Amino acid sequence: MAKDWPISEVARMSGVTARTLRHYDEIGLLPPAGIGSNGRRYYEEHQLLLLQQILVLRALDVGLPEIGRVLADRVDTVEALRGHHRRLLAERDRLDTLAATVSRTIAELEQSRKDGTAMTAINRPENLFAGVQPSLYEENLRDFPGLAEETGRRAAAMTPVEVEAGQRERTALMIRLAEHMAAGTPADAGPVQTEIEGQYRALTELHPVSADEFRSIGRSCVDNEQWRAVYEAVAPGLAEYQRAAIDAYAATRPA
Numbered sequence: 001m002a003k004d005w006p007i008s009e010v011a012r013m014s015g016v017t018a019r020t021l022r023h024y025d026e027i028g029l030l031p032p033a034g035i036g037s038n039g040r041r042y043y044e045e046h047q048l049l050l051l052q053q054i055l056v057l058r059a060l061d062v063g064l065p066e067i068g069r070v071l072a073d074r075v076d077t078v079e080a081l082r083g084h085h086r087r088l089l090a091e092r093d094r095l096d097t098l099a100a101t102v103s104r105t106i107a108e109l110e111q112s113r114k115d116g117t118a119m120t121a122i123n124r125p126e127n128l129f130a131g132v133q134p135s136l137y138e139e140n141l142r143d144f145p146g147l148a149e150e151t152g153r154r155a156a157a158m159t160p161v162e163v164e165a166g167q168r169e170r171t172a173l174m175i176r177l178a179e180h181m182a183a184g185t186p187a188d189a190g191p192v193q194t195e196i197e198g199q200y201r202a203l204t205e206l207h208p209v210s211a212d213e214f215r216s217i218g219r220s221c222v223d224n225e226q227w228r229a230v231y232e233a234v235a236p237g238l239a240e241y242q243r244a245a246i247d248a249y250a251a252t253r254p255a
Contacts, residue, residue, distance in 0.1 A: 200214055
């Protein structure tokens with residue numbers, strides 16, 4: 001005889017609120033096994049397995065519409081879990097690489113400060129972005145669909161050599177900005193604005209970008225946690241410095 005659990009018990013076991021479980025039911029993602037005479041939802045083992053899949057995919061930043069399509073494919077549960085497991089292992093490996101990258105950068109920066117040397121003491125700046133996938137750059141542009149789409153299209157067509165070249169250039173730019181910041185150069189000073197103009201022109205080659213949109217992109221360097229972490233790994237305060245420099249540049253452009 002199948003065992004069932006009331007929604008309150010499922011919420012307790014899974015850490016998902018009863019309100020969220022009811023929402024999953026309302027959108028057809030996770031209907032309960034049944035509804036009792038008291039109006040409470042009840043779940044059986046099958047629903048618990050589906051909930052596990054949903055939570056795993058949510059942890060991988062998969063949206064609810066896409067999760068619905070995955071579940072609708074009715075893939076064998078064991079095979080589906082194998083696929084989720086592979087994705088989790090790949091994400092773990094990527095995060096391990098990224099953590100090692102940031103750790104290495106911290107060590108090199110601490111050593112450069114102890115020695116009184118410039119930021120260029122980072123021995124292999126091309127390694128700064130190890131573990132940062134090109135798709136993450138699209139995430140920084142999520143509020144600008146046209147620009148994000150074109151960026152994604154070009155990234156998909158890039159060879160490993162081109163990806164590495166892009167990583168080197170982005171790293172070099174961040175280090176140059178960090179050196180200006182360390183030297184006390186104002187964000188609206190000529191040398192800094194020259195760097196920012198290069199960024200703006202690179203974006204407009206992909207898709208038209210207004211001054212207001214460019215200003216919003218600058219804000220996302222601070223507001224987007226992944227991107228802020230990358231800037232802060234180079235030098236504390238660099239995300240805000242980049243934003244201030246973009247604000248200054250955008251103020252000189254037509255809205």
